Amino acid sequence: MHVPDGFLDGPTSVATAAIAAAGIGVALWRSRGSLDDRSAPMAGMAAVFVFAAQMLNFPVGAGTSGHLLGGTLAAVLVGPWTATLCITVVLVVQALLFADGGITALGTNVTLMAVVGVWVGWALFRAVGLVLPRRTGSVPVAAAIAAFLSVPITALAFVALYAVGGQAPIPLETLTTAMLSWHALIGIGEAVITFLVVGSIVGTRPDLVRGAAGRRPADLTRREAQVPA
């Protein structure tokens, strides 16, 4: 969903650039000093993986494709502050080097994918996590559900920006329906990829997954269950 130059008018692009700058600034501030020998390499890996996965457009039918947005995935792996920075780096490299996503639209894309995508994904992940058992096995499930929902919600955020500053007059209801229906389909792919990646790391080293903090591995839960109280 990389927005090109020209979809949104100048003032809206300036406003989203300001939102993006504020989001990045706070994320830098909050991530400052939080990275250690385990989380720093994980942050690098998360960004590189999201870049690579975004090259892999998967078909969603009727000559249309989608790719991972990665906000939920990165947030679950490294926490939302660092995830904002990871997705921002990906978007900047894509815009400047690969001409993917407009340069005047960079603020819009950072706002949508690195701020809204990451934080909506993280909030949903935490909310879903509240109703699932407190085991590490719940983490990939919560991540997948959050990832699925985060894509149409990010699409709605684009609709909101378009309502404020879209260059061409498009009926909002039509735009909302079209964006939601395609991005609900793309959300399925987002959920599958997020589930597989989070699941494989939670399965090997749950302590490396930020979203698994405070959850007990299943084998530990089972072992404790066998011990009479």
Add this chain to the structure above:
Amino acid sequence: MKQRISTRTVVIGGLAVALLLAAVVSYYASGSPDGLERVAENLGFAGTAGEHAAGDSPLADYGVGGIGDARLSGGLAGVIGVLVVGIVMVGLTRLLRRSNSDSTED
């Protein structure tokens, strides 16, 4: 007790998968318009998109300028992207780590 897999192994494994996806699997990615492009085309605002200011970049649209073979061009662009994102992240995470360091050497 299961032997613990090192952080290095997990990270290198993840990077290897990413490199494989960007270098090789990306060739098989769908070339169809994505969700937003589809909506823009169907609703008639795709034309408001401007020329990309970096459209002349030798790496524009995930290919390496001057390389005719699509598999090689796209794969190489993927590898370059992975390296650039990785290098930027190493710099960024060092910066974030060091700024709170209580080390007396800095």
